[in-house]
Amino acid sequence: xxxxxxxxxxxxxxxxxxxxxxxxxxxxxxxxxxxxxxxxxxxxxxxxxxxxxxxxxxxxxxxxxxxxxxxxxxxxxxxxxxxxxxxxxxxxxxxxxxxxxxxxxxxxxxxxxxxxxxxxxxxxxxxxxxxxxxxxxxxxxxxxxxxxxxxxxxxxxxxxxxxxxxxxxxxxxxxxxxxxxxxxxxxxxxxxxxxxxxxxxxxxxxxxxxxxxxxxxxxxxxxxxxxxxxxxxxxxxxxxxxxxxxxxxxxxxxxxxxxxxxx
Amino acid sequence: xxxxxxxxxxxxxxxxxxxxxxxxxxxxxxxxxxxxxxxxxxxxxxxxxxxxxxxxxxxxxxxxxxxxxxxxxxxxxxxxxxxxxxxxxxxxxxxxxxxxxxxxxxxxxxxxxxxxxxxxxxxxxxxxxxxxxxxxxxxxxxxxxxxxxxxxxxxxxxxxxxxxxxxxxxxxxxxxxxxxxxxxxxxxxxxxxxxxxxxxxxxxxxxxxxxxxxxxxxxxxxxxxxxxxxxxxxxxxxxxxxxxxxxxxxxxxxxxxxxxxxxxxxxxxxxxxxxxxxxxxxxxxxxxxxxxxxxxxxxxxxxxxxxxxxxxxxxxxxxxxxxxxxxxxxx
Amino acid sequence: xxxxxxxxxxxxxxxxxxxxxxxxxxxxxxxxxxxxxxxxxxxxxxxxxxxxxxxxxxxxxxxxxxxxxxxxxxxxxxxxxxxxxxxxxxxxxxxxxxxxxxxxxxxxxxxxxxxxxxxxxxxxxxxxxxxxxxxxxxxxxxxxxxxxxxxxxxxxxxxxxxxxxxxxxxxxxxxxxxxxxxxxxxxxxxxxxxxxxxxxxxxxxxxxxxxxxxxxxxxxxxxxxxxxxxxxxxxxxxxxxxxxxxxxxxxxxxxxxxxxxxxxxxxxxxxxxxxx
Numbered sequence: 001x002x003x004x005x006x007x008x009x010x011x012x013x014x015x016x017x018x019x020x021x022x023x024x025x026x027x028x029x030x031x032x033x034x035x036x037x038x039x040x041x042x043x044x045x046x047x048x049x050x051x052x053x054x055x056x057x058x059x060x061x062x063x064x065x066x067x068x069x070x071x072x073x074x075x076x077x078x079x080x081x082x083x084x085x086x087x088x089x090x091x092x093x094x095x096x097x098x099x100x101x102x103x104x105x106x107x108x109x110x111x112x113x114x115x116x117x118x119x120x121x122x123x124x125x126x127x128x129x130x131x132x133x134x135x136x137x138x139x140x141x142x143x144x145x146x147x148x149x150x151x152x153x154x155x156x157x158x159x160x161x162x163x164x165x166x167x168x169x170x171x172x173x174x175x176x177x178x179x180x181x182x183x184x185x186x187x188x189x190x191x192x193x194x195x196x197x198x199x200x201x202x203x204x205x206x207x208x209x210x211x212x213x214x215x216x217x218x219x220x221x222x223x224x225x226x227x228x229x230x231x232x233x234x235x236x237x238x239x240x241x242x243x244x245x246x247x248x249x250x251x252x253x254x255x256x257x258x259x260x261x262x263x
Numbered sequence: 264x265x266x267x268x269x270x271x272x273x274x275x276x277x278x279x280x281x282x283x284x285x286x287x288x289x290x291x292x293x294x295x296x297x298x299x300x301x302x303x304x305x306x307x308x309x310x311x312x313x314x315x316x317x318x319x320x321x322x323x324x325x326x327x328x329x330x331x332x333x334x335x336x337x338x339x340x341x342x343x344x345x346x347x348x349x350x351x352x353x354x355x356x357x358x359x360x361x362x363x364x365x366x367x368x369x370x371x372x373x374x375x376x377x378x379x380x381x382x383x384x385x386x387x388x389x390x391x392x393x394x395x396x397x398x399x400x401x402x403x404x405x406x407x408x409x410x411x412x413x414x415x416x417x418x419x420x421x422x423x424x425x426x427x428x429x430x431x432x433x434x435x436x437x438x439x440x441x442x443x444x445x446x447x448x449x450x451x452x453x454x455x456x457x458x459x460x461x462x463x464x465x466x467x468x469x470x471x472x473x474x475x476x477x478x479x480x481x482x483x484x485x486x487x488x489x490x491x492x493x494x495x496x497x498x499x500x501x502x503x504x505x506x507x508x509x510x511x512x513x514x515x516x517x518x519x520x521x522x523x524x525x526x527x528x529x530x531x532x533x534x535x536x537x538x539x540x541x542x543x544x545x546x547x548x549x550x551x552x553x554x555x556x557x558x559x560x561x562x563x564x565x566x567x568x569x570x571x572x573x574x575x576x577x578x579x580x581x582x583x584x585x586x587x588x589x590x591x592x593x594x
Numbered sequence: 595x596x597x598x599x600x601x602x603x604x605x606x607x608x609x610x611x612x613x614x615x616x617x618x619x620x621x622x623x624x625x626x627x628x629x630x631x632x633x634x635x636x637x638x639x640x641x642x643x644x645x646x647x648x649x650x651x652x653x654x655x656x657x658x659x660x661x662x663x664x665x666x667x668x669x670x671x672x673x674x675x676x677x678x679x680x681x682x683x684x685x686x687x688x689x690x691x692x693x694x695x696x697x698x699x700x701x702x703x704x705x706x707x708x709x710x711x712x713x714x715x716x717x718x719x720x721x722x723x724x725x726x727x728x729x730x731x732x733x734x735x736x737x738x739x740x741x742x743x744x745x746x747x748x749x750x751x752x753x754x755x756x757x758x759x760x761x762x763x764x765x766x767x768x769x770x771x772x773x774x775x776x777x778x779x780x781x782x783x784x785x786x787x788x789x790x791x792x793x794x795x796x797x798x799x800x801x802x803x804x805x806x807x808x809x810x811x812x813x814x815x816x817x818x819x820x821x822x823x824x825x826x827x828x829x830x831x832x833x834x835x836x837x838x839x840x841x842x843x844x845x846x847x848x849x850x851x852x853x854x855x856x857x858x859x860x861x862x863x864x865x866x867x868x869x870x
Contacts, residue, residue, distance in 0.1 A: 028788070032788060039656075185644065195651065336866060380620075384612065
């Protein structure tokens with residue numbers, strides 16, 4: 001465990017050196033947050049509640065979405081695919097640690113950094129400028145924290161799988177690129193799932209992407225309470241574990257391919 | 264007839280104190296703190312058409328600043344310069360057609376295009392008529408032996424091949440003036456010798472005036488009759504290569520590690536050699552090329568002492584500049 | 595005098611074509627990779643458009659603008675931005691040129707630095723955004739009941755060109771900043787990329803300060819909003835002089851291009867006196 005803690009800490013420290021990029025990134029999130037805020041204000045006009053959300057809910061969603069973007073990492077992530085292309089993956093695989101655990105620890109370090117230095121500042125910009133309706137129940141905030149951790153884990157599981165595709169595909173970008181757009185759309189980041197047509201919402205809510213943005217946001221908005229909250233967290237946990245198992249199976253297949261074909 | 268004249272050239276820069284981080288960068292846009300650095304300080308020289316001149320000095324001496332002024336990239340702080348009858352920074356585009364440049368560490372070619380494609384692009388950039396282009400290309404194909412790699416993308420070329428490609432790229436438009444910045448850097452011995460031969464031929468056959476900066480003393484001594492030495496922005500020397508070679512280039516240094524069993528305090532006493540520096544068992548023995556061959560020098564040491572290891576150091580530019588300073592020489 | 599200027603301009607245009615042609619040939623060497631990225635780019639951008647449609651599934655209008663009208667704004671902004679990316683990406687990519695100290699090479703050649711940088715990074719896969727914008731425009735035509743007079747149809751490509759000029763002008767300004775500091779470029783990128791999203795919705799939804807900023811400082815409102823008022827026959831502009839509305843994108847593009855051009859010249863001059 002100590003090893004993984006050290007890996008995570010290194011990863012966190014490495015991000016600490018990108019201060020200029022962090023500020024510019026936060027400014028970008030802030031700008032997009034502003035634009036989307038006015039978009040929802042425009043859409044709501046004088047309507048009170050649409051699809052179960054008030055304007056305040058929608059604005060809270062906008063800023064939470066901009067905040068979660070980085071910790072949950074909706075963007076393209078090629079770190080493992082690049083090591084597969086360069087061949088460094090072979091030496092990583094032969095090191096005396098669990099390969100999945102190694103990358104998960106690195107991603108945990110990154111996510112912590114992005115939570116502290118990207119998510120919180122971005123969210124504060126929104127919270128200071130606009131009235132966001134958030135739950136005042138501490139249980140919901142606690143649930144949100146757990147949900148956030150699970151969201152990162154799900155996101156990692158998906159990115160891990162998409163990166164492993166580089167073992168089989170010639171172009172290492174394709175799978176990651178596809179995931180990137182699925183992330184944006186199906187997580188609810190672009191349009192919250194409750195605004196989708198009912199049939200589409202039902203389908204999309206069963207996918208792991210829902211656990212990345214929609215579910216954490218609904219928890220802190222106070223939209224899922226009591227048993228619903230527990231079910232939501234279990235849904236996330238189920239996907240996180242399921243994706244981890246899938247990742248390990250695919251990794252084993254990849255390793256066998258490397259061993260047989262020599263990379 | 265001087266093709267390049269430089270009169271009292273001076274170029275100073277304002278160096279900003281870089282502030283840390285993003286906020287620093289933003290503040291740096293508004294207010295400036297820093298200091299002035301004089302890169303080139305009152306330099307004057309003339310180069311005649313058809314000459315091949317070495318322009319040397321340590322890193323940061325002001326060489327590349329001078330070259331950038333001569334090509335019209337940089338505007339000087341003061342002084343007069345004419346190149347091929349033009350004021351470089353005022354007539355950059357006209358002048359660009361009259362000069363070729365090779366920067367050893369940076370290619371002028373397009374990374375992902377085959378060499379021939381880069382050359383055809385440059386034909387259009389420089390507006391070279393097709394017949395001249397074809398004549399020049401076949402000339403260089405022969406003397407630079409390009410045929411093996413004309414269709415290879417530049418990124419797949421070896422360093423030596425790439426340098427040859429860069430040289431063609433610089434000469435296709437038949438410029439009367441060629442600037443070369445470290446044209447042999449990183450090349451192996453054979454490629455280096457080949458490059459020098461070609462440069463000589465171009466200078467001789469086509470009358471191209473060449474200004475060459477390099478770290479390699481051999482480049483200078485084999486290619487140039489005349490050299491300019493610059494350091495800290497000032498011209499230290501303008502004269503024949505021969506004089507410098509006689510004075511400093513003759514001196515080689517044999518570095519020997521004595522076998523540990525011998526106990527010797529102080530400098531070694533050896534005929535024709537001076538022990539200029541000692542560090543434990545290691546001694547730096549200076550001798551003159553015209554008085555002893557390397558083999559003779561080694562014999563002189565090994566006949567008196569048991570040695571474990573040795574290396575022979577040739578004089579380099581840094582060493583010569585240092586010695587000019589040490590000797591307080593003003594040449 | 596005029597003859598010489600025209601001759602030089604023609605030379606610049608032909609050089610641009612030659613550069614772009616060679617970049618195209620080199621990209622065709624990796625045809626599969628190019629096609630994959632083109633398709634993925636197109637699919638990916640479609641999610642943006644899908645988002646607009648999804649929101650209109652629950653909301654009837656956006657301050658009185660229908661889904662077709664917003665699709666029209668989105669299409670215009672996308673095509674203009676896509677064309678700017680396609681034809682002027684050398685400026686978008688300029689921080690890299692400066693970081694790798696490649697601008698000296700540009701200045702060593704007997705051609706305009708502007709044209710050389712402009713043509714420096716032509717990537718055909720950026721067609722994805724243009725295709726996608728065209729598709730959105732197609733939906734907009736189907737979903738709105740605008741009477742498309744010949745004048746309006748002829749005006750449409752003019753608007754797209756003006757939008758392209760505005761975006762390229764913005765790339766040029768961002769690139770000019772690089773002559774002083776490469777770090778600030780990320781801030782410029784915010785407006786560049788945020789700018790397409792901004793121009794995809796009707797201007798009045800935004801805070802009045804943002805409206806003014808994007809009308810008078812960075813005139814992205816002329817990419818889509820003002821021309822759409824005329825083209826879609828929106829009531830907002832019914833009591834404005836129509837000629838003013840029609841001329842405004844042209845004036846904005848010309849003015850902004852001039853500003854960008856002057857700034858670029860100033861930046862190059864700065865570079866040539868500092869070399870960094």
